[in-house]
Amino acid sequence: MNFPILSSLILLPVIGALFLFFTKDKEGNNLTAKYVSLFTTIVNFLISIYLWISFEQSTSSFQFIEDREWINGFINYKVGVDGISILFIILTTFITPLCIISVNNTIKVRLRDFLIAILIMESFMIGVFCALDLVVFYLFFEAGLIPMFLIIGIWGGPKRVYSAFKFFLYTLLGSVLMLVAIISIYWISGTTDVMKLYELGIDAKYQNLLWLAFFSSFAVKTPMWPVHTWLPDAHVEAPTAGSVLLAAILLKMAGYGFIRFSLGLFPIASEIFTPLIYTLSVIAIVFTSLIALMQEDMKKLIAYSSVAHMGFVTLGIFTIQQQGIEGSIIQMISHGLVSAALFLCVGVVYDRMHSRLISSYGGIVTIIPKYSVLFMLFTLAALGLPGTSGFIGEFLILMGAFKDNFLVAVIASLGVILGAAYMLWLYKRVVFGKLINTDLTKMVDLNKSEYFILTCLAVPTLFFGFYPDPLINTIEVSVNDLINTYNSNLIKK
Amino acid sequence: MENLNLVLSEIFISLSIMFLLVLGVFKKDSSKLIFNISLLVLLITATITLNETSNINRATLFNNSVVIDYMSSLMKIITLIGAFLVLVISSNYLKTFKIFKIEYPILILSSVLGMMVMISSNDLMVFYIGLELQSLALYVLATFNRDQLKSSEAGLKYFVLSALSSGLLLYGCSLIYGFSGSTNFDVISNQLNSTNYVLTFGIVFILVGLAFKISAVPFHMWAPDVYEGSPTSVTLFFTMVPKIAALTVFIRFLYVPFLNLIDQWQMIIIFLSIASMLFGAIAAIGQTNIKRLIAYSSIGHIGYTLAGLATGSNEGVQSSIVYITIYVIMNLAFFSCLLMLKRNNQYYEDIDDLSGLSKNHPLLSLSLLVILFSLAGIPPLAGFFAKFYIFTAVLEQSMYFLAIVGLLSTVIAAFYYLRIIKIIYFDKEKEKYDGDHSLWLKFSLSFSTILILLYFIFPSQLIEVVSRINII
Helix, strand or coil: CCCCHHHHHHHHHHHHHHHHHCCCCCCCCCHHHHHHHHHHHHHHHHHHHHHHHCCCCCCCCCEEEEEEEEECCCEEEEEEECHHHHHHHHHHHHHHHHHHHHHHHHCCCCHHHHHHHHHHHHHHHHHHHHECEHHHHHHHHHHCHHHHHHHHHHHCCCCHHHHHHHHHHHHHHHHHHHHHHHHHHHHHHCCCEHHHHHHHCCCHHHHHHHHHHHHHHHHHHCCCCCCCCHHHHHHHHCCHHHHHHHHHHHHHHHHHHHHHHHHHHCHHHHHHHHHHHHHHHHHHHHHHHHHHHCCCEHHHHHHHHHHHHHHHHHHHHCCCCHHHHHHHHHHHHHHHHHHHHHHHHHHHHHHHHCCCEHHHCCCCCCCCHHHHHHHHHHHHHHCCCCCCHHHHHHHHHHHHHHHHCHHHHHHHHHHHHHHHHHHHHHHHHHHCCCCCCHHHHHCCCCCHHHHHHHHHHHHHHHHHHHCCHHHHHHHHHHHHHHHHHHHHHHHHC | CCCHHHHHHHHHHHHHHHHHHHHHHHCCCCHHHHHHHHHHHHHHHHHHHHHHHCCCCEEEECCCCEEEEHHHHHHHHHHHHHHHHHHHHCHHHHHHCCCCCCHHHHHHHHHHHHHHHHHHECEHHHHHHHHHHHHHHHHHHHCCCCCCHHHHHHHHHHHHHHHHHHHHHHHHHHHHHHHHCCCEHHHHHHHCCCCCHHHHHHHHHHHHHHHHHCCCCCCCCHHHHHHHHCCHHHHHHHHHHHHHHHHHHHHHHHHCCCHHHHHHHHHHHHHHHHHHHHHHHHHHCCCCEHHHHHHHHHHHHHHHHHHHHCCCCHHHHHHHHHHHHHHHHHHHHHHHHHCCCEECCEECCEHHHHCCHHHHCHHHHHHHHHHHHHHHCCCCCHHHHHHHHHHHHHHHCCCHHHHHHHHHHHHHHHHHHHHHHHHHHHCCCCCCCCCCCCHHHHHHHHHHHHHHHHHHHCCHHHHHHHCCCCCC
16 A cells, blocks of 8 residues: 555644644634644544554554655654554544543633644654654654643643643653664664664663663653652643643653563663563552552542553563563553543533642532543543453553562552552542532533543443453554564574 | 966955945945845855855865865855845844944955855965954954943953954964974874874864854853844854854864874863853853843854764764754844844843743744754754754764763753743733834744754755765
């Protein structure tokens, strides 16, 4: 197939953004801008679904490859997908239109600019997941900082400036070392093409330092303990749509990066540093779960729970077991859906009551029952109840971990209990209990668009919880091949 | 008989300067005419340079003291275009301050002439003459708004410190002459004896002088004061054009006669580079005046350019030239924005004056956003590629320390660029600025911004142009 489907996925949102740029910005409810951006992202979603349908699941090699000369004789613009990246692309194209629908209620000023930022963000995120050249990957990875910085800074809460700066500088600091590593790889191996690098392998003596440089970038972005502190700030201050993008997709870039680059390119170093990752992941799981228990701000609580969930992800990736890595990927997809939904749920009550404090709610189950049911579903999905997609991910990760390291798996399992504790406690305090704050009685239940968004997120959460085969089939061959390459590279050197 | 065709552009520009001077004396109120003629002269000179030298590999003139090669032509063209753009966007500014006089374009032309001589020099004497010609013109330009105390102060400061550095430079020249018996770069290169440490002293003195001219740390002290005090259009000139010429001399001086002594000078350049990058980034954080901030930012950018020079490889030199070219474009864009901050015949140059600009001037602030992120080196903008090439060249020589320090200082630098963006986008708005700008100003801003924004689509073109430079 010659049609450049991946490039069109990347370009389409930019074209939409350009179109918006030339429309006039109206104050208040700018319907043109909303429809244009919604149309663009839905078309993008349909293209990505088409991509999934025509994707050949039985092979682990990259598909839909486009290879163009870019910086002459030096770097090619190369994109392509395999079983792992295609799911993230679909996640991105699925979440973005929902974000755009959700701005109805949250963004009051400069709606057009906000939508432009979201569209550009989408194109960068898709670029990250299909880049097959390290420099192209870095370009998209870093470029995403610009729209996110603006989203937090312009439309965020009261402490937005601090959060935006912290987000930007933390991530940039982590990433510049990755740039050094990428350029070094070019001089060591003569190419930055990921597929060629997979074949060639990288000299063992360089791997440790290069791994650490990549780690510094991914660890900040994941975020892993102890460099996770930017995340709660960014989440709390970002507008709802920004939080959703951040939690659902941005964090996944790092998990994807770990699988694609740390495991794929540096197997020897990965083997050496696995204990480090295990330690940090276990600390993240237990420690941030405990922190989450004590939060009074709903958004902050969910932000910390994200850190804990990403701890599971990194743990699963570095088990280097089929189940562990598959579990991590499913956990990322599931977390993408569930955390997006949870942030939207917080957004719903915040729009009505303008408070994110847990203590200002309580007993709203009788007032807004529809909301309470959906919130319940996502709470249970977040704590990994069987029948939701969260369970599949966590279960597979723990299964992989038990095969690899019993102690780590036991401690991580503790995190599951803690996760149940803070999520259920949150739900209890917000939804059940006595109705003390009488203002709450004026709350209206979900409107149509909110109901639509949350249902859209609930369906795949449940569907993949009962029937994860579509996901597993897609990734299975690629993950299997990844592990084989990993092991053979390990023996070869 | 020498082939004078090769220096036709220099001859043309010097004749034009004399003609314009005479014209200015005899014709009253001719400032506008002279201004326009000067623009034309710059363009014609650029065309001549392009034509005469496009098919010449390397030619020397006047006892090997002047060299015409691909690098010199390229750098001359960049200089001329830079000077043209500076001149063309500064006319409104000059008129506002009532300093739209005949001397202004003529001084710019003569400093450009000096730079062209510098760029072509293959001899310490010729190089010094060119340097002094451009510096003398620049001293006067710095004080051009002579009714303002700050402008006079800037010119005087620049003059005194620059004279000192010229003295050091001359001292270095005399040492080198004493130990090699010639001032010609080619002869020096043949006479080199790497065990001779006095020669190293000579190199150090000359490097100090040159570092002063491009304001590399620790010889940067004049830059913030001079940049702040000079009229904005002159500051724009300072930040762009002389740096191109000085960089060329830097390259030629280090790579033609003294390449074999790379062990001696490499450490110095690395030090200058690291110090400039770090100091430029850290000192800019506390600034409140945009011009001062740009002074420190330009110190930082010179640090990156020097990092390319420190490699001692062709790729390094090429990456430095790419960097300075992109930097010139970014600076042009930034100053175009600065020249638009006008209200009631007054120009504003404090960072706080940008507060909430995005509400009243969405397009201007969008351009600033692009420019500032590009200056900070965030992909996919042109500034990222500039840094990318530099660090590619640096890492090719396995200079990991330099690369890591350089990239970490971009993070520090990102902070103050972000601060400006924060003020533009997140803060409360102020009064509106005037919207009626000259067509040229709008053109230069939109053109350079689009270039920065879309550079990533065609990153090869600029490299292709530069990659023909083979200095080693």
